[in-house]
Amino acid sequence: MCTGRPALTDPVDCALDIAATRAGNELAAPGASPAQTREEPGSPVESRGRNREAIRAGDAEHFARDRDAARPGDIYEPDGFDLWPVAEVESFGFLPLSGELSPAEVGSAVRRIAGCNDIDPDGDRPPRPVDALGSFLHGLLTFDNLVAAGGLRVTDDSTGVTFLPGCCDGLEDWRDWHQFIDGGSLLGFGHDPVSPVAERFGDTVRLTVNAEQSGSPVIELSVAALRKLLAGAERDLADFLALAADWASRHLPGHCAPVTAALARVVDLSAPAIPPEA
Template identity: 60%
Template sequence: MQPALEMDAPDEDFALWPTGTFDPYGFLVLDGRMAPQDVGSAVWRIAGSNGDVPEDGELPDPLEAFLYGLLTGEYLVAPGGFRVTDDATGAVFEPGCCNGLEEWRDWLEVTDGTGEGWFGHDPYAAAERVGDTVRLTANTKVAHSPVIEVSVDELRRLLAAAEQDLRDFVRLAGGWAERRLPGHAAAVTAALARALTLETSP
């Protein structure tokens, strides 16, 4: 299980910091081992997904204008979700459209709540707890969709590891921001933690 940020088409005009090139709707795994350019890409994607401008529209500084929505938004989003790969079968459970990493705690409903979870469309990924097993269906709208079965206890362990990956990413991004965005590092780091629904403490 990996936190996966859904990327967008590359923005050739973006020049505030170095970013990589990604295909539209591809995924970038977030963890504490990312290269600096990938961290920059993740921050670009999350900040860009929360684009907003002040009511008067006056932010002449390009950096402040780009970061405005991320730093001031009440409800932040981070497109993507948790991706699960079955190493034995090769089956992959990926978040669909309209799912976000800000909603990752919905997985806790599967393990300890209603026993069900919906994770976007195209593909229509869904999880269902049946007894002590959780069935992860890659696409509920497709006959004979790949299914990954995992015990509830194992899924709890996987969720804890994925949450730690998110925390490690935020720490890594904090160091990146201190180098690239020294005047905004603390605010950007805190905003990333909010966008990923993480408490401030590790």
């Protein structure tokens, strides 16, 4: 049996730091393969690509610093982050997104999504606010094309094989899975040295953990089963959004509506109703 669900990854990871799956149950959004998406100059795809490249450059610096400071088994905690409560997240791990997260876990998810887009404004965006909270949320609230590290993580319960999001995944692209099963033959999520790949052969989907590795573990499931997993992932994401809206009303009362709307754009779902301030 396979499971999957939405999730995000930790900041020291290659991709943005939260993942999602549901086929086993966690969902981090995969990016479209080059064959499926053509980047026109000035298009949202190109803009999102530039955004992601800037993030990768920042992640590489943090990765080197944090990896050197951490010991095996250590829990990564962002130094000095005190804008709202956050949970401890395993280093190099994923945070599954659903309606079952604790308030501190929601805080970690929002922190990571905001951090993925925390890039200095260019000429197309207004300058950062001077206050710490407004400055940190600025990218999340002003970027047209938001990104969030993660993707669809699929686990085969019968074998223990797990298909993880690659470094080119983004939670914002999770609907590419639907395009893939509706007509695509191949969907890639990364590049050397680890290249997760999804392929469709008739009514069967094969998920290769690392196409760069000979004899890589694979997961095979039917197209119908994958559709059910994606439907479950969408429910998880909707439940997470509702939870995040309630969390924002309590922890970010002055930014609740725009933060909720931004999170909804990240996962490509309609924003839930904003609860009254507590």
